[in-house]
Amino acid sequence: MLAGAPSSHMSSSVSTSQGIFPTSRIGSGESPNSGASSFTQPIADMNENDETDLLSISWNQDYGCFAAGTSHGFRIYNCEPCKETFRRDLKSGGFKIVEMLFRCNILALVGAVANSHYPPNKVLIWDDHQSRCIGEFTFRSDVRGVKLRRDRIVVVLEHKIYVYNFTDLKLLHQIETLANPRGLCCLSHHSNTFVLACPGLHKGHVRVEHFGLNVTKLINAHDSQIACFTLTLDGLLLATASVKGTLIRIFNTMDGSRLQEVRRGVDRAEINSIALSPNVQWLAASSDRGTVHVFSLRVRVSGEDSLTQPNAFQGPALFHQNSSSSLDPLISPNTGANPNSSLSFMRGVLPKYFSSEWSFAQFHLPEYTHFIVAFGSQNSVIIVGMDGRIESLERICPLGGVRLSTSMLPK
Structure with a gap:
């Protein structure tokens, strides 16, 4: 209500x-x-x-x-x-x-x-x-x-x-909302848009409120209960994961359409956090399996207040129009940055995970420690753990290397 x-x-x-x-x-x-x-x-x-x-x-x-x-x-x-x-x-x-x-x-x-x-x-x-x-x-x-x-x-x-x-x-x-013991909720942070995402009243549903447009959208994101989600800074894209922790899905918050689906793995895991890069080129997710996965996104978005972000990334462009009502999300051609199974040509015959998009980079951390991730400057992913550890995955690029720096928070 x-x-x-x-x-x-x-x-x-x-x-x-x-x-x-x-x-x-x-x-x-x-x-x-x-x-x-x-x-x-x-x-x-x-x-x-x-x-x-x-x-x-x-x-x-x-x-x-x-x-x-x-x-x-x-x-x-x-x-x-x-x-x-x-x-x-x-x-x-x-x-x-x-x-x-x-x-x-x-x-x-x-x-x-x-x-x-x-x-x-x-x-x-x-x-x-x-x-x-x-x-x-x-x-x-x-x-x-x-x-x-x-x-x-x-x-x-x-x-x-x-x-x-x-x-x-x-x-x-x-x-x-449905019972929400995790306190799941996220907001857009651009000054001219106010978007709020929260659990809906049914299992697996996410409710998206576009307060400036007086629009409510209910997205049937997963069959299982929602475990984690995040919005882009302008609120036009939503990334979600369920308690199964195997798939992460990206949605258009205006019409609820699914834009992309990537696979963390085949074993059940608890997704602790999801982060979207400011230019919507990459997605990072941390889990209790002691891994951080980095995926390449192939989403291009047209919409109001998709502010240009100065950065060193060369990824999918964000095109700008004057009205969110004319939002026109597109899927750009797959660049191949997320590898698919070599058996993906048998899509529809073998189980679905054989045709899934997998992460192009992974980093292993101590298992069963709660880590949260975010994208920093200079092509980096910052990881902070409840064990007091802070990591930096530097030079994230499908064609480049990954360098790790580690430090501990002061006592």
């Missing part, structure tokens, strides 16, 4: 200040004009001998930074070069969710179970420049995820998603 106004039965309450203006960058001399009260549990340096557990890792919207929630607070890291930007430790405990807003001073925080002051059913909008909480959301059940845009705050519960206006924290939309 999608509603445009708060319901009298809504399961949340909001505490806000005079307003939120997410404009300042972390570390800058600017400060949002907010009159909220300060954090009631002071930030303090912990004893260096105290053991710190890593609870979560999440990228910012342009994948230039990532946030780590720890048992004592949170830390922010720059990706290239990899270095810790800053950390905050609380006496009351840590955070299971830390969501950045690009590189500005505003973050969304959700406390871990062991946090004595900020429980897991509360979302804090935290201004790190002023070291104060400038807004709170309290719910009747635990928060499963939080996503931020410059103009919206999205809170994910197990069966419902709330969309709030960033400036005044007004509730704008409510979306009901």
Whole structure:
């Protein structure tokens, strides 16, 4: 159910200040004009001998930074070069969710179970420049995820998603979903498009909301339950994987058509993350099998606000038109970058996986460790693990080499 106004039965309450203006960058001399009260549990340096557990890792919207929630607070890291930007430790405990807003001073925080002051059913909008909480959301059940845009705050519960206006924290939309314990939800991040993808009400379905066009699209992505998905920055393409973890599918979010299907493998695996390169030339996926697979995409998209990305890739072009209603996705000729089985000529006779598109590059990591992936600059894939490991797959190219650099996050 999608509603445009708060319901009298809504399961949340909001505490806000005079307003939120997410404009300042972390570390800058600017400060949002907010009159909220300060954090009631002071930030303090912990004893260096105290053991710190890593609870979560999440990228910012342009994948230039990532946030780590720890048992004592949170830390922010720059990706290239990899270095810790800053950390905050609380006496009351840590955070299971830390969501950045690009590189500005505003973050969304959700406390871990062991946090004595900020429980897991509360979302804090935290201004790190002023070291104060400038807004709170309290719910009747635990928060499963939080996503931020410059103009919206999205809170994910197990069966419902709330969309709030960033400036005044007004509730704008409510979306009901199938049970969503993973907190699956993703947003577009171009300023002129607002696309939200979340689980639908039926197994294997993804619901896509084009809020600017007032269009809802239900995509029957898989027969099994959805395990992971992601959008391109403009929201025009959706990549999905099911709990089987064998296939990854790419869809046009405007008409729901399937554009491409690639195969991770034939054995069941848990897909931990999927990343699409900014120019939509490559897709990377990590799994609990200890592998990161890189696939070549053969998708060309025409649509509104597909911004040109300056990069070193020479991949499929993104053509631009003036209206999303004239979106015309095309499949470009297969370049052969994703190898097919040598028995693919017997398509329709042998099982389907003999004709599948396979990854052109794989990288092996420790099994059963949760890794998340993103595309960095200079033709690289960045991999960060819950074991504190950060990897960089450099010079990703079907015809080139792959070089690995490894470092560990600071303790």
